[in-house]
Amino acid sequence: MRQAALATGLLGPGMIGLTLGYSIFIVRGYMGRRLVSHECRHVYQYETHGSIAAFLPIYLLQIATVGYVNAPFEQDARAHELESC
Ligand SMILES: [Zn+2]
Numbered sequence: 001m002r003q004a005a006l007a008t009g010l011l012g013p014g015m016i017g018l019t020l021g022y023s024i025f026i027v028r029g030y031m032g033r034r035l036v037s038h039e040c041r042h043v044y045q046y047e048t049h050g051s052i053a054a055f056l057p058i059y060l061l062q063i064a065t066v067g068y069v070n071a072p073f074e075q076d077a078r079a080h081e082l083e084s085c
Pocket residue numbers: 038042073074077
């Protein structure tokens with residue numbers, strides 16, 4: 001799973017937010033309403049899939065096959081972003 005995350009750029013230098021279950025990690029200087037709402041939607045996605053173990057393989061497969069921007073979980077998270085203040 002680590003290799004898939006690295007190969008897809010998920011854990012690359014461009015990453016500014018990461019959600020693992022109920023833990024949301026945001027790179028210093030990037031905290032904002034829009035990013036937090038995006039990451040909270042990922043929390044919802046984890047909840048609806050039941051666990052990190054159930055969610056992550058599906059998420060990584062989406063990223064690996066259609067790319068980060070077109071991954072359905074990412075599109076859903078972007079659709080639920082709140083505007084920045
Ligand atoms: Zn996302």
